[in-house]
Amino acid sequence: MKKEKVRFPQNGLDSSEIHAQIEKKKAGDAKWNTGKMFGFVYHPGDEVGDTLKNVYLKYFYENGLNPSLFPSVRNMENETVAMVSDLLHGDEQVVGNITSGGTESILMVVKVAREKASRDYPQIKYPEIVLPVSAHPAFEKAAYYLGIKTIHVATGEDYRVDMEGIRKAISKNTILLVGSAPCFPYGVIDPIEELGKLALEHEIPFHVDACLGGLMLPFVEKLGYPIPPFDFRIPGVTSISADLHKYGYAAKGASVILYRNSKLRKLQYYVFTDWPGGIFASTAMLGTKSCGPIATAWSVIKMLGIKGYLEMADEVMKTTKRLQEGINAIDGLHVTGTPDMSIFSFTSDYSNIFLIGDEMKTKGWHMDMLQFPDSLHLTVTRTNIPVVDEFLKDLEEAAQKTRKLSWNKITTKLTVSATGRLSKALPEKTFQKIASASAKIAEHDKSGKPSRMAAIYGISGTLEKRENVHELVLNLLDQMYTPD
Secondary structure (H helix, E strand, C coil), X not given: CCCCCCCCCCCCCCHHHHHHHHHHHHCCCCCHHHCCECCCCCCCCHHHHHHHHHHHHHCCCCECCCCCCCHHHHHHHHHHHHHHHHHCCCCCCCEEEEECCHHXXXXXXXXXXXXXXXXXXXXXXXXXXXXXXXXXXHHHHHHHHHCCEEEEECECCCCCECHHHHHHHCCCCEEEEEEECCCCCCCCCCCHHHHHHHHHHHCCCEEEECCCCCCCHHHHHHCCCXXXXXXXXXXXXXXXXXXXXXXXXXXXXXXXXXXXXXXXXXXXXXXXXXXXXXXXXECCCCCCCEXXXXXXXXXXXXXXXXXXXXXHHHHHHHHHHHHHHHHHCCCCEEECCCCCCCEEEEEECCCCHHHHHHHHHHCCCECEEECCCCEEEEECCHHHHHHHHHHHHHHHHHHHHHHCCCHHHHHHHHHHHHHHHHHHHCCHHHHHHHHHHHHHCCEECCCCCEEECHHHHHHHHHCCCHHHHHHHHHHHHHHXXXXX
């Protein structure tokens, strides 16, 4: 049956019709406020949240492109950057900007490293970044956009980057070292102090990706947890990214990128002086800049202060420990490594962990699925606090159920096995044609979202040619962003 084309409307709808259609569309969205979603949404509570909504609306139409037109926005950005710098032990020389999120912050860091290398070491023709395999893909994205090669270093048994591997990976082409505080997959902090010493030794910029931990780890440390130094206390650290819209509780999207000095930050800026439309300048990737997130970031820091953030961090960490202890107590399940804060993954010794994830999804739980090793991932937030017992009960039932023979288990194994064999036996072009149709492998719920992903992740793990995995994901993404 041919799909009807979505057309630009002839006539507008009134307010009530718009609200009705929005509610209908939202009915299929994940319900983050039930506490069954781990990550994605960071809610500070109704009282603070309602204040931030009102603040956001005050800057709904303003544009941060021109800092001279809306000086209040520039002032809030400067003060927010200064407050986060203070939290991360920056001195009076540390400067930065607010970006649209961690990806933009990281993109700017990679750009700065490239600009610095081209200025200081023009002989480098093929620049490289040395980073852990556990570092965020935003570095891969930035390197792809900017024409830079990434050199990946494995993690050790503790899931922190292997320092000997880092030393061997550094070459005459290295323009940037990267460490995570913490990394997303395992929630562990890389050996930042050792990386800093190595960066100083080789005179290479060193970036700490604290997008997840920047507004959480300082308070976890103040609470007495054993958090190693990861910020500007380490002499070799030249830049830090910290997301305000995660554990900072600001509206999306807002992140801070901090530099050791303004000499580095100037390499981030873009200026074009020969346009007939006037002189154009921007601090980061975006031109037009939403002011609502900036205003909420400033407001929430001012509202909560050290005391408020400490109380929230305490609640989240106690919830995290309860979850980890409960998972480890379930036969066959265990937490991966020794996480440093409120993000971690876990796996199963007996069952396909992705089948457990699918089973949990039927109960309304939303967790990320990870690979290398296969595991499920939890980013614990304040919304998860009331549902710990329910989660652990459902998880134990899901683990027991997936050990038994089920149709889903059989079909998943058959699908994975058949696809793996086809990948090896068929010519590349033929397999990619099959991959174009195989994005429909995952079962879909009424809203069109994939509801069972074990087959997709299982296939990913069996395909020797990673470009075939790439093709599968491209087709799934393409299908999801085609009008129903």
